[in-house]
Amino acid sequence: MKYLPLIWSGIWRKPGRTILIFLQVSVAFALFGVLQGMKTGVEHVVGKTRADLLLVHGNLSLMDPLPLGLFEQIQSVPGVRVVAPVELFLGTYQNLSDKIGIVAVRPDEGWLSAFTYDVPAAAAAAFAANRTGTLVRKELAAKYGWKVGDRIPLKTTAAKTDGSTDWAFDVVGTYGDDDVGGGNNVILVNFDYYDQGRLMGKGTVSHFNVSVVDPKRAAAVSDAIDRRFANSSHETRTESLRELAQSQMQSIGDLNFLIRAIVGAVLVALLFATATMMMQSIRERTSELAVLKTLGFTDRAVFLFILTESAVIFVAAAAFGLLLALLAFPLAAKFIPGLSMPLEVVALGLGCAAVVALISASVPAIQAARLNIVNALASR
Amino acid sequence: MQFLRQLFAILRLNLSGLTQRVGSSLTILVGVTCAVGVLVSMLAMGEGARQQELATVRPDRVSLSTTGSRFGQGSITRDEAAVIPGLPGVRKDAKGDPIVTLESVVIIEGRRRVTGNRIYFPLVGVTSNISELAPEIHFTAGKMFQPGLHELVANNSCTRQFTGFEIGDRRPLRGGDWTIVGHFDQGKAQQCTVLADVQTIMTAFSRNTYSRVVVMLKSAADYDLFRDAVSANPALHIEVQHEKDAIEDAFKPLNGILNFVSLFVGTIMAIGATLGAVNSLYAIVDSRRREIATLRAIGFSASAVVVSVLLESILLAVPGALLGSLVAWLLFNGLAASPFGFSFQLSVTASLAVLGVEWALAMGLMGGLLPALRAARMPISTALRAT
DSSP states (O other): OOHHHHEEEHHHHHHHHHHHHHHHHHHHHHHHHHHHHHHHHHHHHHHHHHHHSSEEEEEOOTOEEEHHHHHHHHTTTTTTEEEEEEEEEEEEEEEEEEEEEEEEEEOOOGGGGGSEOOOHHHHHHHHHHHTTEEEEEHHHHHHTTOTTTTTEEESSOOOOOSSEEEEEEEEEEEEEEEETTTTOEEEEEEEHHHHHHHHSTTTTTTTEEESSSGGGGGGHHHHHHHHTTTTTOOOOEEEEEEHHHHHHHHHHHHHHHHHHHHHHHHHHHHHHHHHHHHHHHHHTTHHHHHHHHTTTTTHHHHHHHHHHHHHHHHHHHHHHHHHHHHHHHHHHHHHHHTTOOOHHHHHHHHHHHHHHHHHHHHHHHHHHOOOOOOHHHHHH | OHHHHHHHHHHHHHHTTTTEEEEEEEHHHHHHHHHHHHHHHHHHOOOOHHHHTTTTTTEEEEEETTTOOOTTOOOOHHHHHHHGGGGTTOOOTTSSBBEEEEEEEEEEEBBBTTTEEEEEEEEEOTTTHHHHHHHHHHEEOOOOOOTTSSSEEHHHHHHHBBBOOOOOOOETTEEEEEEEEEEEETTOOOOOOOEEHHHHHHHTTTSSSSEEEEEEBBSSSHHHHHHHHHHHHHOOOEEEEHHHHHHHHHHHHHHHHHHHHHHHHHHHHHHHHHHHHHHHHHHHHTTTHHHHHHHHHOOHHHHHHHHHHHHHHHHHHHHHHHHHHHHHHHHHHHHOOOGGGGEEOOOOOHHHHHHHHHHHHHEEEHHHHHHHHHHHHHHHHHHHHHO
16 A cells, blocks of 8 residues: 555656556447447346237237237137237328337226336326327327327328328327337327228237236246147237347347457457557666665565556546446437446456456566666666 | 658658567557458448348339338339339330339248348249349249249248248248249349249238339339329329339438447547557657657758658558458458348448548548657757757
8 A cells, every 4th residue: 555656656657648548448448338338238128128928929920910809819828817909000290200109009907917018097097088099108298298188190101991191199198118129209099999990901900918827937828829829820929028129139149249359359459559558668667667676676566566557547547438438328229229338347347457457567567577676777 | 852852761760660669660550450440340331231232223123112101111002003004114025015013022030040040031022024124033943933823932042041941841821831932043132032923922911002113114214204204193192213212211220320330439449549559659759859859950850750750650550451451351251240130241342441541541640640749849959868
């Protein structure tokens, strides 16, 4: 501890150089934080999705519609608690390039247990009572300034029986959602109102949401549903929300190699730059180090001084860089909703910083430790 | 002239001393190599995606879709489709039939051959004159599907990437099993595409509108004529686009993400490399204080010193850029990627390498500026006395 002032003055011997190294390391670790944070963050997001909420869709693809008639049969599978038909289509409000996801659901008894939505009881009751009612996701309501009682006209992808594609819904409340898929631009409308009003595809749904009695037996229930429809004209595929999120995020997994290569390149460049800087600095300080040794500091002490010096700069700079990444993260998270910076990335970053510091300082530190007092002072 | 002679003299001196300052010089080189390497590999993603998107584009082909719909998701009615072949500008085939192909797209799920991962690909129902419309299609095995039968033809990318696409394989789709009867190559296209008869698809999947109509024009110059004819017809709610524009519109979000990420990461790397260069050049200038002061004392101008330091910085940065592009090419060129379900190969091109060199020039100049000024401003008398 008592050597702290000595190390401190070593760090600030050439302020310009130290600040430049500091900035360089900060920039490198800001990038490290954002990239690694994306990767780990995605894994976290997938881990948080619900494994006990099932989605039944046609076995061809997610977009393969199923007849509404399967409802009772799914309901009768042992272990199923609530079945909820879901129809998805798209709409726009004023701004034609800003798509709104419209989810048509049936507000039957207990329907909310089959969704991740967080709907206040009063809003849920109002939604069930009003055929043309809509529940708007909080973020979307804030964006367009919609309030309860507003009537919102939307241009949609679904034609009505009169051929027009304009639908209007009455806002009856707002809701929250912590699920990752779908994004913020979502409203819920009444399935029966929509199904009666539409021109094409009457009596079909995009998929069924299913909640189960015992969350631990979700996988068994999902297999039982698919078995029931095997070899029928509408084979199904039942997956949990977590499985869906996993397959969605798999596509990003292809880029893991690239991310690793970039992080590697950043660290190599950094190692190189700082190792030469430290060496240069030791060369310039030859006589000072010799004086230290003359005063009685051991080789070991000098070795440790150099290592500590570089570790302090590195870890401080890495902490600063990771802080920048933390601040910049919401920008990167724009592409993947629900993403947040995991703290383990910060720990990993600080660890990497310490390792790079020790490696890059070890050669100059050994040089300094081996310094011969007589020669060093004579070369002055 | 005097200036140039001085400049070359100093530069020779600088370069002959390079070996004594290996560490600092290598720092600049390695820093720029890494920054440009990363920038070029990231941009190679966008470049590869673009090449793949536009792999089969022809200037005389136009894409028709419902006004305001997304690419390939239109709903063109049979009545509308019946009008299109009679419009002016449409090319006729040898038998005198207009070359118009009706498409209906269904998205189907496949499994990756290597990893077993799920991936989606389009099953495109087309009219059987597709080979007139797309001469780039060449069958490599089997035959074309027959209208009315549950037959599929797949391009060779499907067999490379997924399971279940060998000739004779049956895929359970709507209306029973569909058999793969042929394989084809489609220019440079890497995206798995499966074709089948459009009417059979529409019956099986209970569709009654087409997703898209593709028309071959007599020549690219007939575009305006054809488009005006479509917009003049009140019965058609259809938007006409050059094939290239339609595809670019469709891929705008993907390209936007790829470019944003590439430039974001590239810029950060470049800032890091520039800071490293500044530091190294300061060290180089410091270690040569006496040398520079001596030069100034015997009459070399300050500006020659400034320019020589800048040139040295650039001379170290540019080989770094070339090296970085080379590494990117060796590591990533041809690497298959499929972010967001779209398959393409990374492509490192000469124009990306040129861009890398431009960035390197900028890094070298900005990195060299401050150290160069310091070198020129050094008071001669004190510098000469320095150790």
